[in-house]
Amino acid sequence: MALLELQDVTSGYGYGPDILNGISLSVESGRAYCIIGPNGAGKSTLLKTVAGLLRPRRGQILLDGEPIGGRRPDLVLDSGICYVPQDRSLFPEMSVRENLVMGAFLEPDRGVVSERMGRVFEMFPVLKDRVNQRAGTMSGGEQQMLALGRALMIEPRLLMIDEPSLGLAPQVAEQIFDIIRKLRELEMTLLLVEQNVLKGLACTNWAFLLDLGELRLEAASDEILDDPRIRELYLGRQRAGSQPGAGIGDDT
Amino acid sequence: MSHLIQVIILGLLLGGVYALMASGLTLMFGVMRIVNLAHGAFIIAACYVAFFLFRDLGWDPFVSLAVTMPLFFLLGMGVYRALFPRIEGSPRFGEMTVLLTFALALIVEGLLSYVFTGTFRSTDPSYATDAVRIGDFFIPTAQFYSSITSVVLLVALWAFLYFTRTGYAVRATMQNRTAAQIVGVNVRRVSTLSFGIGMALAGASGSLISFLFPFFPARHWQWIAILLALIVLGGLGSLKGAVVGALLLAVAAGVVSDRFGPTWSPMTFFGALFLILLIRPQGLFGHKARVG
Numbered sequence: 001m002a003l004l005e006l007q008d009v010t011s012g013y014g015y016g017p018d019i020l021n022g023i024s025l026s027v028e029s030g031r032a033y034c035i036i037g038p039n040g041a042g043k044s045t046l047l048k049t050v051a052g053l054l055r056p057r058r059g060q061i062l063l064d065g066e067p068i069g070g071r072r073p074d075l076v077l078d079s080g081i082c083y084v085p086q087d088r089s090l091f092p093e094m095s096v097r098e099n100l101v102m103g104a105f106l107e108p109d110r111g112v113v114s115e116r117m118g119r120v121f122e123m124f125p126v127l128k129d130r131v132n133q134r135a136g137t138m139s140g141g142e143q144q145m146l147a148l149g150r151a152l153m154i155e156p157r158l159l160m161i162d163e164p165s166l167g168l169a170p171q172v173a174e175q176i177f178d179i180i181r182k183l184r185e186l187e188m189t190l191l192l193v194e195q196n197v198l199k200g201l202a203c204t205n206w207a208f209l210l211d212l213g214e215l216r217l218e219a220a221s222d223e224i225l226d227d228p229r230i231r232e233l234y235l236g237r238q239r240a241g242s243q244p245g246a247g248i249g250d251d252t
Numbered sequence: 253m254s255h256l257i258q259v260i261i262l263g264l265l266l267g268g269v270y271a272l273m274a275s276g277l278t279l280m281f282g283v284m285r286i287v288n289l290a291h292g293a294f295i296i297a298a299c300y301v302a303f304f305l306f307r308d309l310g311w312d313p314f315v316s317l318a319v320t321m322p323l324f325f326l327l328g329m330g331v332y333r334a335l336f337p338r339i340e341g342s343p344r345f346g347e348m349t350v351l352l353t354f355a356l357a358l359i360v361e362g363l364l365s366y367v368f369t370g371t372f373r374s375t376d377p378s379y380a381t382d383a384v385r386i387g388d389f390f391i392p393t394a395q396f397y398s399s400i401t402s403v404v405l406l407v408a409l410w411a412f413l414y415f416t417r418t419g420y421a422v423r424a425t426m427q428n429r430t431a432a433q434i435v436g437v438n439v440r441r442v443s444t445l446s447f448g449i450g451m452a453l454a455g456a457s458g459s460l461i462s463f464l465f466p467f468f469p470a471r472h473w474q475w476i477a478i479l480l481a482l483i484v485l486g487g488l489g490s491l492k493g494a495v496v497g498a499l500l501l502a503v504a505a506g507v508v509s510d511r512f513g514p515t516w517s518p519m520t521f522f523g524a525l526f527l528i529l530l531i532r533p534q535g536l537f538g539h540k541a542r543v544g
Binding site: 014051052053072073074077078082083084085089090091092093094098101102103105106150154 | 341342343417420421423424427428430431432433434435436437438440
């Protein structure tokens, strides 16, 4: 059975129009997925809807076959789905340590929490060096690492990461992609939205192509990378040197 | 010089009580982005509770804290649950809270006027007009007690926010609501609780000012105006700011009142409000609004 399954999910913001239009897809455990598509395709909306921050207007979201659509975000997290939003969403006034502790808010066992923190420090040595620094004063790359570290504190079954390289210098973004590759090697189930399509595809197994709120195509990531027709159609701008969506904050 | 010090002492004593009133208001804004214009009205309502407990049952206003705090805590949670979840997620949430709490203030004032009339009231415990002399300075007993009580309650609030799991959840929600949701904080529950705590502080303030400032139902407009000035000066949503703003402005108002006459005392608050909005609109400890 698929770990996560979306059946005909429609969703949007407030009283606004539908952003997702009847999306159906499924995510298998232990694999890494990339969601690509132009701005306004509904990539972030999809993640927010799965995370419980938006309520699906229609359709079902199933985790292990159990419907979780419309559940409160804390209950969705408790069932194992963790979301790292585009703006990192850290607690700016709290230290690195406090942010990590908050990441394990739902874990009552303090021993488990400190053990996990040790593992996060292993993966992100820079966080260990900055353990008492306030999150709001860190650089963009460090903040992204903290956001990822905080997400790992709950040991999610599915980790959804929204545009992790957004606004980062290329070599800093490269560090983030290294981390994502490492998570993939650890067989963590990943659902990645990435504006740098080539990089995003390179560190995932499978890709969903969204456009105007609909699933246009799904295929193995390397297949998309190798298919000249798809490259022409969807990744054209990438080759011309400008990354689709780069530097534009308005991403739904 | 010693006269000035005396004025400052009196200002600081009052400032402690102002800080208690303002902290509830700023907590509500910090956690829920609710500008609670009814905060003053609930403080006056608590004054009436303290008044009747004092007059009819002979309870000291400090003892009445044991009633006003839990009573207003529960009332606050009820009010939050009844009114705010339905406008949550609205794109005009901030504006709607102003209208909603403005209406709430009018309703509370109307009810109080209807039931208790517009007569000036005040509790007058035996120590209300006492003072202790220390060296050249005198300290009014009633203001001293209420200031100490305010400090104790503020320290308790601080300890709750910084040393308990629920307190962490409240601070997390204040700093970033989405982030709090993402790490598994039930923000609806935290909001309900915070509104209750803010109202419990309003209840406590009512008991404490019932013998310091005579009250009548419409008096709350004056309080809410002063309190808004205090928390804007300190930075909306900042507890530290509310305390510092309250102490600063209480002292400033005292000095102005001493130099130019009490008529000018309320002017101090609004003068400070204008200045801070011109110079540093985010307030002393506030953060610039983030776009997006």
